[in-house]
Amino acid sequence: MMGMSVLVTGGAGYIGSHAVLALLDAGHRVVVVDNLVTGFAWAVDPRATLVECAVEDDRVRDVIREHGVEAIMHFAGSVVVPESVSDPLKYYRNNTAASRALIESAVVAGCKHFIFSSTAATYGTPAKVPVAEGDPTVPINPYGMSKLMTEAMLKDVAAAHPINYAALRYFNVAGADPLGRSGQSTIGATHLIKIAVEAAIGKRGHVGVYGTDFDTPDGTGVRDYIHVSDLAAAHVAALDLLVSDPGRSHTLNAGYNRGFSVLEVLDAVDRVTNMQIERRMEGRRAGDPAALVADNSAILSTLAWRPARADLDTIVTDALAWERKLAERQAS
Known part of the structure; x- marks a missing residue:
């Protein structure tokens, strides 16, 4: 397939920067x-063009054209679940309202294909595990609802x-580019594997x-x-499918159909680092389901995509390598 011109919003962030790499690598x-x-501007591959503006700006239409x-x-x-509970309006503004404006820009400027980062939080607390795309979507926090509302808008607009x-309904995203070109650089991240590798290099006690x-x-x-x-590779495969079959849209879980417990993840970090991280047992956080695992049969049958790094120790190894690189960057 010939190379296309693709707009990536949030391309200076964690997942977005990896999608930028995957798109560029695909031509x-x-x-x-x-x-x-x-x-972070430095997280955007120099082969891409960076425009500093908000997705809800009308200027985006000019960029598209x-x-x-x-x-x-x-x-x-915005992606922090507890913050969505304490500041719901921020989430309905940054996720739902901003997405509405962006979708309108796409329609007005004649852009034909739209790939949206949704979330497993749209399911809330699933009645069964693994959870499939057709199962009830009953979000238990404003974050999940803000994303589900965007899915509804896309369906109506299409x-x-x-x-x-x-x-694409993401499950728990982790790891970093195997070539060390990007990773999760957010300060105060809430993701378990990120927190664990920070502890492994001494950033946390x-x-x-x-x-x-x-x-x-x-x-x-x-x-x-x-x-x-x-x-990121799944996004490129989704793009190929949207272009080849313009009459159809898709809602797909992005996960491995394999769950790991918090303790299993920490065991993996101990294995990879050959050390023991201190674990402190705390009470449950509000709104955390016991288990959230993807039924990924639909994405495997729909997209020309197969996971290449679906091994917990590999994910941890890549996350750890990035964390060390980030520490060097912050020290210099």
């Missing part, structure tokens, strides 16, 4: 729109305008384990961890 042209509130953008990958948004979309009385094999929360590079 596409990339323009990034990011307001750099949580992203100027660069002949044929597809949008939308990663920009029915009314010549645009198709893929909404311990790792808190929130909840030891869940209905799981070892009592700690079970999650489906997907390597960020595999996730």
Whole structure:
């Protein structure tokens, strides 16, 4: 397939920067729109064009026209679940309202394909594990609801305008680019593997384990961890599908159909680092389901995509290598 011009919102952030790499590596042209509130300009590959502005700006329409953008990958948004509970309006503004404005820009400027970073939080606390795309979506926090509302808008817009979309519902994204070109650089991250590798290199004194009385094999929360590079590859595969079959849209889980508990993840970090991180058992956090694992049969049957780094120790190894690189960067 010929290279396309793709707009990536939030391309200076964690997942967005990896999608930029995957698109460029696949021969596409990339323009990034990011307001750099949580992203980093240095995280954007120099082969891409960076435009510093908010996704809800009308200026985005000019960017789409100027660069002949044929597809949008939308990663920009706020992602901290507890913060969404304490500040819901921020999430409905940054996720739902900003997405509405971006979708309108796409329609007005004639962009035909839209790939959206959705979330497993759209399911809330699933009645069964693994959870499939057709299962009930009953979010238990404003973060999940803000993303589900965007999915609803995309569905309605695709029915009314010549645009198709893929909404990828991410499970727990972790790891870093195997070539060390990007990784999770957020300060105060809330992701377990990021926190654990920070502890492994001495950035933190311990790792808190929130909840030891869940209905799981070892009592700690079970999650489906997907390597960020595999996730980025899924976005490129989704783009190929949208272009080849413009009449159809897709909502797909992005995960491995394999759950690991908090303690299993920490055991993996201990294995990879050959040391022991201090674990502190704490109470449950509000809104944490016991287990969240993807039924990934739909993405495997729909996209020309297979995970390449679906091994917990590999994910941890890549995350650790990035954390060491980040520490060097911050020290220099």
